[in-house]
Amino acid sequence: MKTPYDQWPEYETSRDGSLTTVRETQRDDYRDFLATHRGHRLEGLRIVEDSYVSEQSYTEPVKESYFKATNGRETFVIKRFRTQIQEPLQYQLVKGDFELRCKSVDIQSEAIQKQLQKEWTSKPISPTKVTTFLRLLRYIAETTDIRQLERVPEESALPLEVFYRIDDVSLGFLLRNCHNIFKGKEYSEIEAFIHRHREDGVLLLKATFEIQFSEALPTPRKVPETLPVSHADTSAVQE
Numbered sequence: 590m591k592t593p594y595d596q597w598p599e600y601e602t603s604r605d606g607s608l609t610t611v612r613e614t615q616r617d618d619y620r621d622f623l624a625t626h627r628g629h630r631l632e633g634l635r636i637v638e639d640s641y642v643s644e645q646s647y648t649e650p651v652k653e654s655y656f657k658a659t660n661g662r663e664t665f666v667i668k669r670f671r672t673q674i675q676e677p678l679q680y681q682l683v684k685g686d687f688e689l690r691c692k693s694v695d696i697q698s699e700a701i702q703k704q705l706q707k708e709w710t711s712k713p714i715s716p717t718k719v720t721t722f723l724r725l726l727r728y729i730a731e732t733t734d735i736r737q738l739e740r741v742p743e744e745s746a747l748p749l750e751v752f753y754r755i756d757d758v759s760l761g762f763l764l765r766n767c768h769n770i771f772k773g774k775e776y777s778e779i780e781a782f783i784h785r786h787r788e789d790g791v792l793l794l795k796a797t798f799e800i801q802f803s804e805a806l807p808t809p810r811k812v813p814e815t816l817p818v819s820h821a822d823t824s825a826v827q828e
Contacts, residue, residue, distance in 0.1 A: 591619050595617060595618040595619040595620075596615075596616065596617050596618075596619075598613045598614060598615050598616055599613070599614045599616050600612070601614070633660070634658035634659065634660055634665065635658060635659055635660075636656055636657070636658050637657040637658060637664065640656045640657035641654060641655070641748060642654065642656070642687070642689065642748050642749065642800055643748045643749075644749060644800065645747075646747055647746060647747075647748060648746065650671075650674050651671060651672065651673065651674055653669070653670040654668075654669050654670070654748075655667065655668055655669070655683070655687060655800070656669070665682060665683075666682070666683040666684075666685065667680055667681070667682060667683065668681045668682075683802075684804065685802055685803050685804045686802070686803050687800050687801060687803070688800075688801055688803070689749070689798040689799070689800060690801050691735060691796050691797075691798055692797050692798060692799045693797045694730045694733065694735055694794055694795070694796045694797075695727070695794070695797070696723065696727050696730050696792075696795070697791050697792075697793070697795060698723050698727075700791040701722075701723065701726070701791045701792065702719060702723070704786065704790070704791045705719060705782065708782060709778060710778065711774055711775055711778055714775075718770050718771065718775075721770050722767070722770060722779070725763065725766050725767075725770075726763070726792070729755065729759045729762065729763060729794075730794050733756070733759055733794070735753050735796050737756060738753040738754060738755070738756055738794070739753065739756075740752070740754075741753065741754050741788075741789060741793060743789065743793055749797060749798045749799065749800070750796070750797055750798075751795075751796045751798065752795055752796075753793060753794045753796060754787065754788060754793060754794075755787055755792060760787065763783060764780060764783065767779050767780065767783070
């Protein structure tokens with residue numbers, strides 16, 4: 590990937606007693622790439638949007654990650670990795686394909702409890718009611734098909750964590766059941782809390798995915814529509 594950072598220098602520090610020295614090394618990664626592949630046929634690839642995946646955090650520098658790229662005719666899976674922080678990133682073509690499978694859907698229980706305690710204006714909320722409310726939310730998370738939910742661009746440190754907004758049917762179910770937990774002013778408070786945080790807050794459902802790789806299928810051989818048959822075999826074929 591050609592980027593503005595290709596020509597940034599590399600700095601290495603060393604200490605000799607109380608004296609610290611910094612050594613600067615000029616770099617040109619793109620020029621090195623062209624030198625490595627001199628004489629090879631080069632082809633520009635465009636990264637497929639939203640195809641990046643990794644089992645580790647975005648900010649982790651030493652990891653494996655995968656993404657898809659296309660030349661307009663074919664789509665390729667590319668592995669990007671390095672084993673030590675001082676190494677440049679390496680890229681490797683991977684045969685086959687990958688897809689993401691939803692492993693679990695959960696609620697942000699700790700964040701919900703903290704937000705309830707922070708915003709609750711009535712008398713201190715009962716821990717039993719909070720537990721019952723969380724159990725109700727968890728039931729919704731476990732029984733909802735996330736393929737029917739709207740994904741939201743909520744920030745997550747992990748590429749395999751995705752947030753979804755509770756749908757209208759689940760919202761109605763949640764409010765109806767809250768009538769059995771909260772009464773009077775408490776119900777008004779929990780209703781306002783739900784509407785306030787349903788869109789982009791602590792009530793978003795968190796789905797965790799895993800990467801599933803599949804091998805490339807062999808290219809099928811092209812078979813002629815009609816096979817030539819000799820005169821000797823014609824009668825046998827007709828019979």
